[in-house]
Amino acid sequence: MELKKYKEQYFSDVAELPRGLKILGTVLFFVGVLSVLLMVPAIMSGVINIGGAIGVLGGGMFIAAAVLLPLYRKRFGKALRILYRVYLAVLAAMTAFAVFLSVMMMTAIFGAPPEPDSTRTVIVLGCQVYDSGPSVMLKNRLNAAYDYLTANPDASCVVSGGKGDTEPVSEASAMKEYLISRGIEESRIYIEDRSTNTLENLTYSKQVIAENGLDERAVIVTDGFHLKRAQMFAQKVGLDVRTISAHTPLFLLPTYWCREWASICYYAIFPPN
Numbered sequence: 280m281e282l283k284k285y286k287e288q289y290f291s292d293v294a295e296l297p298r299g300l301k302i303l304g305t306v307l308f309f310v311g312v313l314s315v316l317l318m319v320p321a322i323m324s325g326v327i328n329i330g331g332a333i334g335v336l337g338g339g340m341f342i343a344a345a346v347l348l349p350l351y352r353k354r355f356g357k358a359l360r361i362l363y364r365v366y367l368a369v370l371a372a373m374t375a376f377a378v379f380l381s382v383m384m385m386t387a388i389f390g391a392p393p394e395p396d397s398t399r400t401v402i403v404l405g406c407q408v409y410d411s412g413p414s415v416m417l418k419n420r421l422n423a424a425y426d427y428l429t430a431n432p433d434a435s436c437v438v439s440g441g442k443g444d445t446e447p448v449s450e451a452s453a454m455k456e457y458l459i460s461r462g463i464e465e466s467r468i469y470i471e472d473r474s475t476n477t478l479e480n481l482t483y484s485k486q487v488i489a490e491n492g493l494d495e496r497a498v499i500v501t502d503g504f505h506l507k508r509a510q511m512f513a514q515k516v517g518l519d520v521r522t523i524s525a526h527t528p529l530f531l532l533p534t535y536w537c538r539e540w541a542s543i544c545y546y547a548i549f550p551p552n
Contacts, residue, residue, distance in 0.1 A: 292349035304348045311341030320530035330538025380540045387506035393498045393521045398433045400493045402484045404501040405440020405450030423525040424500045439471040439480040478512045502527045504539045
């Protein structure tokens with residue numbers, strides 16, 4: 280009975296909210312639910328990372344803000360009202376910062392493409408390799424590189440990525456094999472198979488370019504969400520780069536997009552040597 284009474288009181292408080300607060304509560308609730316739902320496909324497919332945690336936690340914070348709004352209006356005392364306002368301010372600041380990071384990432388995706396008839400050296404950044412071959416995301420990167428190499432027959436390519444603990448071969452060797460299978464001449468493909476992260480990808484790829492006398496201007500090929508950080512590291516190692524965005528499967532994009540927020544922040548706070 281007590282639960283029923285509290286429910287009746289709560290929905291009565293909801294009904295008495297001014298129109299503006301009702302709209303605010305509805306927006307907060309649906310933004311929260313959408314944020315959580317966008318993470319579900321990746322989680323259900325076994326992709327669990329900090330991006331999914333950010334999406335679910337952020338969505339939960341929006342939902343909590345919506346649920347607490349009627350109580351703030353009718354039931355909270357002075358201290359709780361202040362805490363709720365602080366909570367909303369923090370939520371607004373986090374949202375604004377996420378939008379800022381997203382705009383930065385989108386500028387890299389829609390930035391200047393490579394010049395027509397270019398000889399820029401393609402650098403394909405590595406991704407997961409399975410026993411059956413490159414992952415879907417890596418194949419999409421390689422397909423984007425293939426399109427560029429086909430359109431620019433004088434360009435060379437550096438495939439970049441070492442061998443992870445769970446990978447049967449280095450990412451670079453699997454990438455080279457894939458491009459050759461699609462018809463790219465082996466003589467145009469150079470391997471960088473020592474790297475374990477994006478900074479090393481670009482550092483060691485620059486060394487391969489110098490050692491083989493390739494065009495020092497580069498084209499980085501990776502997923503769009505990854506391009507901004509790749510640009511940051513390219514600038515750090517002194518590479519003149521343009522970018523090509525590979526297609527990311529839509530069900531994976533939200534979790535990797537949110538994960539990239541965390542990665543950019545981490546390297547901004549703890550810049551690599």
